[in-house]
Amino acid sequence: MIDDFIVRAFLGGTLVAALAGPLGCFVVWRRMAYFGATMSHSALFGVALGIAVGASPTVGTIAICIAVALLVVLMESGRLLASDTVMGILAHSALAYGVVAIAAMPGVRVDLMGYLFGDVLAIGWDDIWTIAAIVVVLGIGIAALWRPLLSITTDAELARVEGVRATAVRIALMLMLALLVAVGMKIVGILLIVSMLVIPPAAARMISATPESMALKSALLAAVAVALGILLSLNLDVPTGPSIVMVASLFFALLYLLRRRFDILSARKRGPM
């Protein structure tokens, strides 16, 4: 008989991973890794805020992630600072505010390590429902916006001429990332979320010829990494979040080293040019 908490961990972890894959592809394609890190670092401040106002940490996280995303967009249009400087300021000050706020709140005991590195073995059924709801929303969002998202990613101006509302689609992508950070936090923690967004897509890139195949393969790789990471952590009694990321990075290393073999395969399939 498998323990309930293990079932929940597998269920929640693979659900989030399956969505982190395709969304992470856009993070990779659009060079948004630092943007993702900025959002996730600010999540801790959201947790503190959520607790302080009596709402759930998840709601607080989503709110703060969205606020930070908008701040980045607003400050980017000023031209005195490069966007990575802006994000560097926001990411680390938000993290600092979060740690200080949580420590300063009287009578509140928060598992700081759990938020920073994730504690997937501790998630309850209510967490699973939250995750499931958000995963459904994200799944519908990604599916509905897939082609416009690809279109603005390859060429935003061409997309606009072809009738895509590029700004709206871009904002939708940021909101989806905010939602993903809010649930991903429970699995690998805010310091490691970006790895779930970046490593599986990067690994999948080595063996993909179309954006769709890269998205599917990264979902699959992420889900397997979560499952194997949980097993590893249970067997060796080591932290789960870092174990998951370790497995994902091994996948990447393996596929990176083998990429030329796949290259030969795909070259043979190519038509005459």
Added chain:
Amino acid sequence: MDTRPAASEPAQPPPVHGDGLLRGKGVCLAYNGRTILDNVDIGVAGGEVVTIVGLNGCGKSTLVRALLGLTRIDAGTVWHRPGLRIGYTPQRMKMDPIMPMTVARYLTLGGRHDIGTLSRALGEVELDGALDAQMSELSGGEFNRIALARALLRDPDILVLDEPLSSVDFAGQVKLYELIETIRERRGCGVLMVSHDLHLVMSTTDTVVCLNHHVCCSGRPTQVLNHPEFVALFGRRLAESLAVYAHRHDHSHDPSGRVIVERNHANDH
């Protein structure tokens, strides 16, 4: 064939083959206090090839972006015929290999099409059999033609081509120009083009718009070549050498290259 300097020709009104497709009137745009576009009037009619020429930084691409609604304008109006379908090929000639993308997938980013339609579009730009190639592995000229195929798949009323020739060698430029010409004849669509290469422009375009933030002059190639502002901008020798091209209608390329200013010989070779 007439190879006299264009100076002896009487001025003729620019030809208009159909109804207006797209028009800009009094378009003004300033950026950080610098005037980029100053009271620009421009229009494209059905079946007409209009080419914007000018030195680097004269506002050519900005004008195109303004006409497409991709940038705000400070004054003036941009009018599109209601329901106008635009086929646009941007200036960029490279696809980032970060995103895996086959030619087939790229062509369907703007809308769904079946394999047969895609193959026909590739045939039209003479890249048959390229459906499974990776976009990032295409040369500049190939990328250009794929972008053109994507634009053609929209069954456009007007093709807007921003520097379609910039990353293509001379032979490729001639072929691409011929291709654009063929497409115009076959489909009867209007063409609005930005171009650097004056020699090719002069032999294939109906209307030249010479831009230097404002419209210096516009009209048929032969008229523009004699305009004092054009001569002042590009120099007398170039204008005179171009006159030859303004009369050319076959444009097989000169293998010695594109700078023919010094050797202003006739067009037959």
